[in-house]
Amino acid sequence: MTYCATTSIICIARKSVTTIIIIKKFRRDDILTGELKDLKQSFIKRLEKLDRKRFKTDNIISVELAKQVSALSKEVNRQIGLLIDRQNEVQYVIVGDNRSIFIPELKRFRLVPGKLRGLRLVHTHLYGEPINDDDITDLAMLRLDSLTAIYVDEAGLPKSMDTIYLLPPNIENKTYDYLDEKDVYNQNINFLEFIRELEKEIEDKTAALFQVSSGNNAILAGVFKSKTEAKMALEELKELARSAGLNVLDTVYQIRNKVDPKYLLGVGKLKDLAIKAYQIGADYIIFDNNLQPSQAKEISKIVELKIMDRTQLILDIFAKRAHTDEGKLKVELAQLKYIMPRLSVKDDSLSRLTGGIGGRGPGETKLEIDRRRIKDRIAFLNRKLKQISKVRYTQRKRRLQREIPTVSIVGYTNAGKTTLINSLTNSSIYADNLMFATLDTSSKRLRFPEEKEIIITDTVGFIRDLPEDLKDAFKSTLDELYDADLFLHVVDISNPEFRKQIESVNKILEELNLIDVEQILVFNKIDLLDEESLKELKNEFPKAIFISAINRKTFNELLNRIFYILFRQKVKNGSS
Known part of the structure; x- marks a missing residue:
């Protein structure tokens, strides 16, 4: 058997017959993303070459790569962003418009509460505009290692750069700071060493300030009509969370007459909540208000933590406490009724609503079965409970007769x-x-x-x-x-x-x-x-x-x- 690296062809010789097997090269199809519709194919190929870039320097970005991405950005008059991992390999190439880029969902880089993502964003700014609120929000929401803006001059060369990074929890509640690194051509900071030390400091301070436990940390949230109602409801929710084995790190509430039909909280408040949850190392966000399936779907697009509402939290406690056959049947029935309307939501929100706390109990193995089987199971459970109810009725009748x-x-x-x-x-x-x-x-x-x-x-x-x-x-x-x-x-x-x-x-x-x-x-x-x-x-x-x-x-x-x-x-x- 011979293997031709350049053509990806394996030739297998068997007596007089030669079999040729063409192997499809592995390709990360989502590595090039963004506004690609109007770009020429030749330009797209030049962008795709960036995904093979891997530099050996310990700086934020190599000078060569900074020049390449600046020239491409200037040529097409659009911002271009690179998401680079800690091995200095480009994992995503993002094409935006002339003022912004849209970062894709980072499925391959799971967010671990209390840690950084392991990716840094380097992107071009064409008009000398400084790092803005959208950049800061991206840094905080995605828990990026850092975010760098390279300012491109008229000749398509990098002129200077700004880099921001997340801060550990602090009494001033300051979210980010700037690195003292402006010169693209003469970078002095050992970036990888800096990030490793920063992440260790974030972990240590988060654990010290918020008494973070392993995997069971929650932040509570809700929408209420008054502060009095918020205080009472969140205190009770805190006790429910404690009963479920969760460590409550903080509570957040919003006062408004009606909940937001899309995000429950206003979208700005939801982003603030997510940033705070990431910063303090929360694993769960638990809402006192019951989430509609559509709300769970939209929230899951913004929040990468597990989300849960009050009903699911109570169900989890019931699943934990039920010991008799009757109790377990009741819990499973309630869980299936809760899950049923959410099965039509085809996205990650259901998985974020399950697993660990909030997903245990007799109903947890039923999450992947189809609606018809769930209906059949609900009917079966109702029949079983009716039989148990008859036995109970007979026992009560005997007591009454006596x-x-x-x-x-x-x-x-x-x-x-x-x-x-x-x-x-x-x-x-x-x-x-x-x-x-x-x-x-x-x-x-x-x-x-x-x-x-x-x-x-x-x-x-x-x-x-x-x-x-x-x-x-x-x-x-x-x-x-x-x-x-x-x-x-x-x-x-x-x-x-x-x-x-x-x-x-x-x-x-x-x-x-x-x-x-x-x-x-x-x-x-x-x-x-x-x-x-x-x-x-x-x-x-x-x-x-x-x-x-x-x-x-x-x-x-x-x-x-x-x-x-x-x-x-x-x-x-x-x-x-």
């Missing part, structure tokens, strides 16, 4: 409901200081004097603006509430927004037509309040019970109230 009163603990997520049922019944149901720490319904017996007993049931925590898909998926859990004779409405009194949380729970109960069920308002976590604040709240809510779920000594009044309502009050009402 006339055992049922008490359901309801309340906002992380109010201490599971801790309370554990303390009341000496149980060991999993509980944690996290939102949605428990999802699966738990029922326990609680015995009273006089041979009386009740069934006390823990339910999934409520939350404001619970997504409709989650309401449907967890309907069988909420069905337990319809059999309750009494609700214990548990409230985290240490939360500054507890009044709004009470309103949210009552709103959900009203939507479920359960607002008329008798309830005891139980203020939990009194151990976290001072005596003066507790006294004021007791005056404000005279009918409420005040407890600490971790201190059984505070339960006497609660147990007496439950016993009175379920037994003595019923007897009185019956005799009257």
